[in-house]
Amino acid sequence: xxxxxxxxxxxxxxxxxxxxxxxxxxxxxxxxxxxxxxxxxxxxxxxxxxxxxxxxxxxxxxxxxxxxxxxxxxxxxxxxxxxxxxxxxxxxxxxxxxxxxxxxxxxxxxxxxxxxxxxxxxxxxxxxxxxxxxxxxxxxxxxxxxxxxxxxxxxxxxxxxxxxxxxxxxxxxxxxxxxxxxxxxxxxxxxxxxxxxxxxxxxxxxxxxxxxxxxxxxxxxxxxxxxxxxxxxxxxxxxxxxxxxxxxxxxxxxxxxxxxxxxxxxxxxxxxxxxxxxxxxxxxxxxxxxxxxxxxxxxxxxxxxxxxxxxxxxxxxxxxxxxxxxxxxxxxxxxxxxxxxxxxxxxxxxxxxxxxxxxxxxxxxxxxxxxxxxxxxxxxxxxxxxxxxxxxxxxxxxxxxxxxxxxxxxxxxxxxxxxxxxxxxxxxxxxxxxxxxxxxxxxxxxxxxxxxxxxxxxxxxxxxxxxxxxxxxxxxxxxxxxxxxxxxxxxxxxxxxxxxxxxxxxxxxxxxxxxxxxxxxxxxxxxxxxxxxxxxxxxxxxxxxxxxxxxxxxxxxxxxxxxxxxxxxxxxxxxxxxxxxxxxxxxxxxxxxxxxxxxxxxxxxxxxxxxxxxxxxxxxxxxxxxxxxxxxxxxxxxxxxxxxxxxxxxxxxxxxxxxxxxxxxxxxxxxxxxxxxxxxxxxxxxxxxxxxxxxxxxxxxxxxxxxxxxxxxxxxxxxxxxxxx
Amino acid sequence: xxxxxxxxxxxxxxxxxxxxxxxxxxxxxxxxxxxxxxxxxxxxxxxxxxxxxxxxxxxxxxxxxxxxxxxxxxxxxxxxxxxxxxxxxxxxxxxxxxxxxxxxxxxxxxxxxxxxxxxxxxxxxxxxxxxxxxxxxxxxxxxxxxxxxxxxxxxxxx
Numbered sequence: 093x094x095x096x097x098x099x100x101x102x103x104x105x106x107x108x109x110x111x112x113x114x115x116x117x118x119x120x121x122x123x124x125x126x127x128x129x130x131x132x133x134x135x136x137x138x139x140x141x142x143x144x145x146x147x148x149x150x151x152x153x154x155x156x157x158x159x160x161x162x163x164x165x166x167x168x169x170x171x172x173x174x175x176x177x178x179x180x181x182x183x184x185x186x187x188x189x190x191x192x193x194x195x196x197x198x199x200x201x202x203x204x205x206x207x208x209x210x211x212x213x214x215x216x217x218x219x220x221x222x223x224x225x226x227x228x229x230x231x232x233x234x235x236x237x238x239x240x241x242x243x244x245x246x247x248x249x250x251x252x253x254x255x256x257x258x259x260x261x262x263x264x265x266x267x268x269x270x271x272x273x274x275x276x277x278x279x280x281x282x283x284x285x286x287x288x289x290x291x292x293x294x295x296x297x298x299x300x301x302x303x304x305x306x307x308x309x310x311x312x313x314x315x316x317x318x319x320x321x322x323x324x325x326x327x328x329x330x331x332x333x334x335x336x337x338x339x340x341x342x343x344x345x346x347x348x349x350x351x352x353x354x355x356x357x358x359x360x361x362x363x364x365x366x367x368x369x370x371x372x373x374x375x376x377x378x379x380x381x382x383x384x385x386x387x388x389x390x391x392x393x394x395x396x397x398x399x400x401x402x403x404x405x406x407x408x409x410x411x412x413x414x415x416x417x418x419x420x421x422x423x424x425x426x427x428x429x430x431x432x433x434x435x436x437x438x439x440x441x442x443x444x445x446x447x448x449x450x451x452x453x454x455x456x457x458x459x460x461x462x463x464x465x466x467x468x469x470x471x472x473x474x475x476x477x478x479x480x481x482x483x484x485x486x487x488x489x490x491x492x493x494x495x496x497x498x499x500x501x502x503x504x505x506x507x508x509x510x511x512x513x514x515x516x517x518x519x520x521x522x523x524x525x526x527x528x529x530x531x532x533x534x535x536x537x538x539x540x541x542x543x544x545x546x547x548x549x550x551x552x553x554x555x556x557x558x559x560x561x562x563x564x565x566x567x568x569x570x571x572x573x574x575x576x577x578x579x580x581x582x583x584x585x586x587x588x589x590x591x592x593x594x595x596x597x598x599x600x601x602x603x604x605x606x607x608x609x610x611x612x613x614x615x616x617x618x619x620x621x622x623x624x625x626x627x628x629x630x631x632x633x634x635x636x637x638x639x640x641x642x643x644x645x646x647x648x649x650x651x652x653x654x655x656x657x658x659x660x661x662x663x664x665x666x667x668x669x670x671x672x673x674x675x676x677x678x679x680x681x682x683x684x685x686x687x688x689x690x691x692x693x694x695x696x697x698x699x700x701x702x703x704x705x706x707x708x709x710x711x712x713x714x715x716x717x718x719x720x721x722x723x724x725x726x727x728x729x730x731x732x733x734x735x736x737x738x739x740x741x742x743x744x745x746x747x748x749x750x751x752x753x754x755x756x757x758x759x760x761x762x763x764x765x766x767x768x769x770x771x772x773x774x775x776x777x778x779x780x781x782x783x784x785x786x787x788x789x790x791x792x793x794x795x796x797x798x799x800x801x802x803x804x805x806x807x808x809x810x811x812x813x814x815x816x817x
Numbered sequence: 818x819x820x821x822x823x824x825x826x827x828x829x830x831x832x833x834x835x836x837x838x839x840x841x842x843x844x845x846x847x848x849x850x851x852x853x854x855x856x857x858x859x860x861x862x863x864x865x866x867x868x869x870x871x872x873x874x875x876x877x878x879x880x881x882x883x884x885x886x887x888x889x890x891x892x893x894x895x896x897x898x899x900x901x902x903x904x905x906x907x908x909x910x911x912x913x914x915x916x917x918x919x920x921x922x923x924x925x926x927x928x929x930x931x932x933x934x935x936x937x938x939x940x941x942x943x944x945x946x947x948x949x950x951x952x953x954x955x956x957x958x959x960x961x962x963x964x965x966x967x968x969x970x971x972x973x974x975x
Contacts, residue, residue: 298912305909309852434951723956724915730953755951757949758943761953
């Protein structure tokens with residue numbers, strides 16, 4: 093049999109219609125009585141199976157009259173390219189051409205939406221088995237129907253490019269489907285061998301390419317509804333401030349003014365157009381209750397190694413005694429980071445005789461609906477959440493509390509309302525990547541390899557207090573913030589004594605998931621330290637790492653990736669033409685990655701010329717888009733590593749605009765990126781986040797070789813500026 | 818106040834209460850051309866880039882009254898799916914977009930750059946293409962810009 097989890101475990105229902113067929117499946121439940129160990133393993137390594145919303149039968153496929161298959165995706169497309177991979181999987185198992193498959197994000201009213209989120213780099217990995225099984229089953233259903241409609245034997249029929257053929261007769265899938273009154277659901281057929289796929293494993297172009305190159309209105313903020321009005325919402329600029337009241341200084345006479353609406357901690361102006369709403373907004377004076385003006389010092393006081401909730405997340409061998417001879421200790425830090433996705437958040441909300449509809453960019457349509465249901469005191473069945481293409485996700489669309497504001501405004505106005513964030517609102521009401529502090533300690537053995545390694549990491553919330561149920565469950569079970577833990581444990585199993593300790597603190601504002609979560613900062617701390625120890629031991633940093641890695645399983649795969657990166661990137665400890673190389677590796681969700689970077693300093697500025705990235709993501713369903721994710725991870729990771737920093741200033745989060753919030757631009761992007769893919773597993777593994785891990789450490793390790801200085805604080809350019817000053 | 822201009826080859830007259838209304842909102846919400854994006858409202862990210870008389874302009878901070886009598890081009894008028902502009906063709910060939918939101922602004926900025934500098938060097942690109950892309954597609958964009966220059970030059974030679 094093809095797979096362990098057969099589709100027959102799900103109950104099939106079929107919705108007929110004129111030339112349209114919906115295949116519906118009841119979702120499976122992800123966790124039952126999760127044991128501590130299981131969750132811990134999951135959090136560290138294994139990609140979980142896809143978990144459907146599990147509430148009711150829902151729509152997966154539609155066969156349309158023009159003989160295409162429309163797939164209602166439970167996962168959203170936020171740039172990661174998963175719609176294309178889904179189309180490849182469907183085309184291969186349903187015997188279609190790529191242009192015969194269309195993918196849209198499922199609406200909560202009709203489709204299956206993921207019970208958790210689109211995130212964790214798990215879209216393709218999670219749907220790999222169930223989606224191919226569904227597609228193969230659908231193909232078999234069509235063949236069986238064609239057999240009964242034509243009176244032929246199933247064995248004499250073949251299916252190719254959307255047609256079932258018997259001798260010189262053939263019928264389109266749409267034609268077959270249109271004549272079916274009651275579908276019979278067969279057992280899931282055997283899935284094909286990997287090597288016999290025509291589309292899977294090939295670098296086919298993205299299915300959303302045309303829409304994105306020609307400016308089609310596919311994003312959340314492109315949504316509109318006849319008769320809608322626009323909202324500008326005033327929310328507190330000062331952290332922790334509470335809304336008291338407003339005074340109008342002539343808002344009523346502003347052009348396009350519709351009304352003022354007050355909410356729990358906001359006041360909004362509705363107007364005929366968005367610029368009019370923004371102008372009218374300036375005619376409100378708002379009074380806030382400000383209990384405290386938080387400062388950077390307050391945060392640093394709260395968030396330190398040795399403060400907050402202590403959890404040992406890894407323990408092997410004996411602990412390091414600080415007084416022991418030969419123990420080296422270094423401290424590292426990373427700042428608060430903003431998501432800064434280019435499409436601001438927002439939502440279109442309207443009521444009609446069916447109930448409430450909300451159209452928005454969301455990574456959690458199911459959770460958005462539940463939250464709307466609670467806040468609006470409506471049944472979930474009365475609410476339809478319509479996810480669009482996302483103008484960037486990166487974890488920011490896991491919090492969609494603004495959907496509630498849009499719904500409340502639509503209710504108050506009795507009209508459709510479109511609410512979009514200003515950029516200042518976006519920066520001040522982000523769910524930030526928390527600042528982190530790290531202490532790493534270690535000791536060499538007599539041969540000059542690591543004998544002990546200990547990582548203490550202090551972080552604000554990542555998965556703790558998040559809307560995502562899984563994370564909450566895990567946090568409650570473990571007392572550990574599994575998001576902050578990503579990359580926090582020591583991946584070198586050959587170091588006899590190693591441990592990792594988390595120090596967790598909840599900050600006075602929301603911090604949450606940011607692409608790769610704790611991985612970037614944790615890897616920066618550990619891999620910078622390992623590099624420093626290699627220098628101390630006078631060893632090649634590549635061999636210094638592989639020496640403490642086993643050959644089996646995850647560790648063996650990591651070892652291979654490290655060796656491969658050193659080879660492909662031609663890593664050398666010596667430097668030429670003012671350029672030095674830096675090496676670092678990381679492991680995230682069962683996916684090892686290693687980077688070799690070539691760096692110079694020109695007029696005080698860090699320049700990254702070339703990055704070689706080796707990734708073992710198992711089966712690359714679309715190798716071109718895996719490469720694109722590696723390139724994007726490297727550049728977004730560089731941006732965060734070199735430049736980005738949010739701070740508190742006079743109680744307000746700052747900066748509030750691009751530019752002052754410094755990010756990587758075209759001129760900072762490496763001129764050369766080499767991506768080399770290793771297939772160390774026979775299933776697809778997560779791709780969108782793991783290759784972001786090593787970049788900060790790799791750059792820091794190169795700077796160490798260029799200057800003799802160890803950068804210990806992200807953003808690295810700021811750290812270097814201080815050293816050069 | 819009535820303001821008239823040509824947009825993507827068509828004459829348009831719009832009525833706005835405030836002549837300082839940013840051109841972006843006129844294009845998006847009155848003329849319903851949604852390809853031009855709102856990113857920051859302060860001309861800091863370039864998602865709203867379009868052409869006014871062939872110049873790349875950040876339309877979120879460009880008063881509609883300055884478009885009076887002008888030729889405005891948006892991504893919808895740059896090329897079509899049937900007949901793409903060289904920049905769009907190159908963007909497709911290099912599979913540049915990820916989330917795609919910032920891409921129209923980048924393509925418009927690139928098309929304007931190629932009008933001024935038909936064969937831009939890497940340094941020209943670094944100095945002129947200063948929009949923000951969060952997905953980090955700069956690496957492929959650079960390749961696409963060089964390819965677009967080649968495509969445009971070949972088509973003028975023919």
